[in-house]
Amino acid sequence: MRKATIFAVLLAALFIFSAGIVSAQVTEEESQENTKFVILGCALAIGIAGIASAIGLALAGSSAVAVTAEKPDLFGKCLVLQVLPMTQSVYGLLTAILLMMGAGLLGGAGEVTSLMGAGAVWIGLAVGLTGISAINQGMVASSSISAVGRNPDVAARGIIFTVMPETIAIFGLLVGILLMTGLGLL
Secondary structure, eight states: OHHHHHHHHHHHHHHHHHHHTOOSOOOHHHHHHHHHHHHHHHHHHHHHHHHHHHHHHHHHHHHHHHHHHHOGGGHHHHHHHHHGGGHHHHHHHHHHHHHHHHHTTTSSOOOOOHHHHHHHHHHHHHHHHHTTHHHHHHHHHHHHHHHHHHOGGGHHHHHHHHHTTHHHHHHHHHHHHHHHHHHTOO
């Protein structure tokens, strides 16, 4: 409960900070300053989602190693289930690349307003936080891998169950892309 309160206070402080940097006119210097916030948004998206994916992969991988040690012929089915939690880090990477493109960091001269910079932080946070679903996906994948070890015929059902937690991350990515479009970053 205490960690949740601290997290909520930090989010509120970030919101107040980002609201305070929004202005109408953008000079070259301000655009470069606002680009720092785009970089922060990129780091949040890939950092949080990447850590969550790594945890999910470890959870699923532990079960996959145990099953394939006894039944090596199930390697392919276990690998498919084990790799699924990695997709959230792909969403974080895609978000970071799109933000960099919108800010002109990958070529071109993009003008970054303070609203775009603040929006990039929130977009990165939204994609990163919804990417935490990779941990839960890793738990479901671990159980699915154990089930496949007992009955290889349930692999397809295990994949369906394992994909379900990912919908949260897909929603986060979709909201991020819509916000980038609305802010003029795409």
